[in-house]
Every structure is written in C-alpha cells, then in structure tokens.
Amino acid sequence: MSDCARYESLIERYLASDLDxxxxxxxxxxxxxxxxxxxxxxVHGELERAGSAVPEPDEADLxxxxxxxxxxxxxxxxxxxxxxxxxxxxxILPFGxxxxxxxxxxxxxxxxxxxxxxxxxxxxxxxxxxxxxxxSNVSYRRLGDDRVALDFDVTTHLTTVESKDSPLVRxxxxxxxxNPATVGERLKAMSFAAGGLDPKLEKxxxxxxxxxxxxxxxxxxxxxxxxxxxDEEVRSALIATLRxxxxxxxxxxxxESLASHRVDPKRIREAIRERPEPGNEALVVRLxxxxxxx
Amino acid sequence: xxxxxxxxxxxxGSGSDLxxxxxxxxxxxxVYRVAYGYTGDPDSALDVVQETFLKVHTRxxxxxxxxxxxxxxxxxxxxxxxxxxxxxxRLTTSELDEAAYPHPEPHVDAMAGRALTRSLAAxxxxxxxxxxxxxxxxRSTREIADALDCSEGTARNVLFRGLAKLRTMMTExxxxxx
Numbered sequence: 001m002s003d004c005a006r007y008e009s010l011i012e013r014y015l016a017s018d019l020d021x022x023x024x025x026x027x028x029x030x031x032x033x034x035x036x037x038x039x040x041x042x043v044h045g046e047l048e049r050a051g052s053a054v055p056e057p058d059e060a061d062l063x064x065x066x067x068x069x070x071x072x073x074x075x076x077x078x079x080x081x082x083x084x085x086x087x088x089x090x091x092i093l094p095f096g097x098x099x100x101x102x103x104x105x106x107x108x109x110x111x112x113x114x115x116x117x118x119x120x121x122x123x124x125x126x127x128x129x130x131x132x133x134x135x136s137n138v139s140y141r142r143l144g145d146d147r148v149a150l151d152f153d154v155t156t157h158l159t160t161v162e163s164k165d166s167p168l169v170r171x172x173x174x175x176x177x178x179n180p181a182t183v184g185e186r187l188k189a190m191s192f193a194a195g196g197l198d199p200k201l202e203k204x205x206x207x208x209x210x211x212x213x214x215x216x217x218x219x220x221x222x223x224x225x226x227x228x229x230x231d232e233e234v235r236s237a238l239i240a241t242l243r244x245x246x247x248x249x250x251x252x253x254x255x256e257s258l259a260s261h262r263v264d265p266k267r268i269r270e271a272i273r274e275r276p277e278p279g280n281e282a283l284v285v286r287l288x289x290x291x292x293x294x
Numbered sequence: 295x296x297x298x299x300x301x302x303x304x305x306x307g308s309g310s311d312l313x314x315x316x317x318x319x320x321x322x323x324x325v326y327r328v329a330y331g332y333t334g335d336p337d338s339a340l341d342v343v344q345e346t347f348l349k350v351h352t353r354x355x356x357x358x359x360x361x362x363x364x365x366x367x368x369x370x371x372x373x374x375x376x377x378x379x380x381x382x383x384r385l386t387t388s389e390l391d392e393a394a395y396p397h398p399e400p401h402v403d404a405m406a407g408r409a410l411t412r413s414l415a416a417x418x419x420x421x422x423x424x425x426x427x428x429x430x431x432x433r434s435t436r437e438i439a440d441a442l443d444c445s446e447g448t449a450r451n452v453l454f455r456g457l458a459k460l461r462t463m464m465t466e467x468x469x470x471x472x
Contacts, residue, residue, distance in 0.1 A: 005442065008454065011454060012450040012451060012453070012454045013450070015428070015450065015453050015457065016435040016446075016450050016453065018435070039461050039465060040457055040458060040461050042461075043457050043460050043461045043464060044457060046410060046464075047410070047425065047428075047429040047457075047460075048429060049427075049431070050410055050429065050430075051327075051331075051429035051430050053329075054327055054330045054430060055330075055336055057322075057323070057326045057336065057339070057340065057343075061340055062322050062323075062340070062343070063325070065322075065340050065343055065344040065347075066315065066318050066319070066322065066347070068344055069344055069347045069351070070311055070314070070315060073311065073314070073348070073351050074311070105422075145365055154436060164342050213376070230358045243466070244416055244463060244466075247418065248418065
C-alpha cells in the first residue's frame with residue numbers, strides 16, 4: 001500500500017473514464033500486487049454494475065406520477081384563494097369570539113386533554129412516531145420549581161406549564177429528536193434532554209447520535225450519552241460512531257469519551273483501523289497519546 | 295423543435311401546465327436514477343420523483359438561471375431522497391423499542407445485497423452526490439464538477455475519496471457477515 005499515493009491520480013482518472021492505455025496497464029500492474037487498490041477497483045466495478053442494473057422505470061408508472069404532480073399543482077392553485085380566506089378568518093374570528101365571550105375558548109383544554117392522553121399512552125419510539133399529533137416550534141424553559149414552560153405548535157399553537165416529569169414533556173422532546181424538525185429545534189430538545197434522561201428519551205438521543213444529519217446535534221447527543229457509558233447499548237453506539245460517523249470531529253469526540261471511560265482499547269483500535277481519509281491520522285495519533293496516559 | 299429549458303421556464307412562469315409536463319418528461323428518468331441510487335427501491339424512487347417535481351414547480355420562481363436547470367433539479371432530487379431516507383430510517387425506531395427482545399437473524403444474502411445502498415447512505419453529502427451522479431445519473435466529470443460547484447480535478451478527488459470510504463465500509467460489512 002506504500003506505493004498507492006503514486007497511483008492515486010491514475011485511479012482518479014480511471015474512475016472518471018479518462019485513463020490512457022499506458023496508465024491503465026501501469027495501474028493494473030500495481031493493483032495486482034496491492035490488495036487495497038484491488039478492492040477499490042472492485043468497489044468501482046460493483047458500483048458500475050449497480051448503476052447499470054437500475055431497473056428502467058415503467059413508463060406507465062412515470063406517467064401516473066406525472067399526472068399526480070400536475071393534479072397536485074392544480075389542487076394547490078385552486079386552494080390558494082381558500083387559503084387566503086382561511087388565514088383572514090383565522091385572524092379575525094378569534095378576535096371576534098374573544099370580544100363576544102370575553103374569555104378563551106374551552107377548545108384549548110380539550111386539546112391539552114387529548115395531548116396528555118396520547119402522550120401517556122405512547123410507550124415506545126414507534127408509538128410517538130405514529131402519534132396523530134406532530135409538534136413543531138418547540139421551546140422549553142425551566143421555571144425552577146420542578147416545572148417547565150412548554151411552548152409548541154400542534155395544529156394550533158399551545159402554551160402550557162407542566163411538571164418536568166410529565167409524559168407530555170417527554171413526548172414533545174422525543175418527537176423533536178425523531179422528526180425532521182429544524183436543527184435549532186433538535187438542539188433545543190437535546191439541551192433539555194441533558195437535564196434528565198428516561199429510557200424513552202435515551203433511545204431518542206441514541207437514535208440522533210447515529211442518524212441525525214447535523215454534526216452539532218450528533219455532538220450534543222454524544223455529550224449527553226458520555227455519562228451513560230456503563231450501559232453496553234450506549235458503549236456500542238459510541239463504538240459505531242467512532243467507526244463510521246462521517247465527521248472526524250465527532251469520531252474524535254467519541255474516541256476521547258471511550259478512552260477516558262477505559263473501554264477495551266482493542267475494541268477502540270478495531271473501530272478506527274483502515275480508514276483512508278486524511279483526517280483519520282488525527283484519530284490514530286490521538287489514540288497513541290491516550291494510550292500513553294497511565 | 296423542442297423548446298429550450300429557458301423557454302419552458304418562461305412558459306411555466308406564466309401558468310402553462312403543458313410546459314411543466316414537458317419539463318418533467320425531459321428530466322424524470324434522470325431524477326428516477328438519482329433517486330434509485332439513494333433508495334435502492336423502484337417504488338420509493340418513484341415517490342421521490344413525484345415529490346421532487348412538486349418542489350421544482352413550487353420553487354421554479356427562485357431559480358435564477360445560475361448553472362444548469364438539470365443540476366438544480368438534481369439537487370432538489372437529492373434533497374428529497376435524503377428526506378425519504380430520513381423518514382424511512384425513522385421506521386427503525388421500532389427496532390430500538392424491541393431492542394430488549396430477541397430477533398431472528400436477518401438473512402445473510404439480503405444483508406449483503408443492501409450493503410452498498412447502506413454504505414452509500416453513510417457517505418458525506420458531497421461524496422455521495424458525486425458517486426450517485428457518476429454511477430446512477432450517468433453524468434460526466436464535468437457535470438459532476440458543475441453540480442458540486444468545483445473544478446474537475448476536485449470532483450475527481452471527491453469521487454476517489456468517496457470510493458475509498460466505501461471500500462472501508464464494505465470490507466467491514468463483509469467481515470461482519472463472516
């Protein structure tokens with residue numbers, strides 16, 4: 001593999017289908033004796049096969065989808081005036097009703113009852129995902145007396161004060177981590193989760209560590225989970241993060257946490273072996289430094 | 295004679311569904327192939343095609359003509375495919391719920407068959423886009439460089455790095471199957 005750097009530009013040109021016959025024969029001669037380059041060319045071959053094996057879409061299916069797109073566009077166009085009317089009504093009606101009755105509608109209470117009932121009934125992450133309620137624009141504020149101010153949209157915007165152990169607080173937090181909320185919302189949920197994990201919330205944080213696209217959210221998840229490294233599920237998640245997180249920064253953070261918690265060095269070394277990225281050197285160097293610490 | 299992309303955009307802007315129908319016909323196969331590269335499943339790729347063109351229609355007013363329309367559509371397709379991936383990976387939360395219970399071992403062949411798609415999904419966004427465009431979108435290095443907004447040399451290097459990373463992941467995946 002020591003020679004590979006010399007052949008990198010040849011491989012790049014080969015991958016771009018731009019390598020002359022002389023370069024090709026040089027590359028093949030090198031690959032014959034180099035397992036790493038041979039494997040790389042095999043991956044290229046596999047991708048070529050996968051690309052050429054993409055099934056041609058059925059024209060009738062494509063036509064149907066195209067008809068649906070056009071129908072969707074026309075429906076949106078038809079709804080535009082109605083939506084404007086609905087927005088106007090939404091602005092005017094509550095004001096009118098408030099003036100007439102001089103008090104808030106009891107609808108909010110009914111909403112809150114339904115949300116509490118759903119949150120209490122939902123036991124697992126998949127229940128939360130199947131919930132008929134989707135929370136967005138979520139914010140949490142500690143009130144200092146074991147209560148939190150919870151602020152969110154769910155079809156309508158609601159504000160409530162809950163016990164910090166309320167199932168509704170957990171439900172909103174978990175859903176913020178699972179659903180495609182904004183990065184800001186996911187970070188807010190993460191920061192609140194740091195205050196106390198229950199099993200459901202811990203699974204949501206583990207899920208975010210392994211799946212969230214935002215580096216900031218994954219780092220926040222990792223910071224929260226470090227305190228739980230006695231749990232094998234958490235240890236395995238951090239090992240997996242060290243092995244295959246797309247960011248070197250996140251992998252370094254996972255390495256620091258695992259090493260400082262005396263996780264089996266063999267497991268750590270295995271997780272970071274054979275990484276071709278330039279940033280991987282940082283992991284190897286840092287591991288060597290950590291191993292010197294008595 | 296076929297209208298150019300610019301002509302179609304103008305007609306769509308003035309409300310022509312016929313022009314949008316033509317535009318979809320022009321790019322739907324490319325979008326399908328890119329979507330398939332991310333989803334690895336024909337039905338899901340068709341879902342992504344449908345969502346992509348709905349977004350294209352909504353956002354066409356914001357397309358300023360910098361770069362090619364084709365690349366702009368591909369970027370939207372990639373975004374939609376990632377959304378699809380995100381929502382489909384959410385299904386795995388049921389596995390998290392069931393973590394305490396024993397699972398039957400997944401079929402080894404099926405796991406190997408999914409290794410490539412799974413490894414692709416774990417790449418960084420630029421490397422994944424380069425690879426999907428090269429192998430599934432049948433795009434040249436020049437076109438990949440346009441989509442990545444970089445030089446051809448950089449695009450080649452992104453492809454190389456992406457493949458090197460895939461090699462590592464797939465090697466590990468094969469080892470774990472042994």
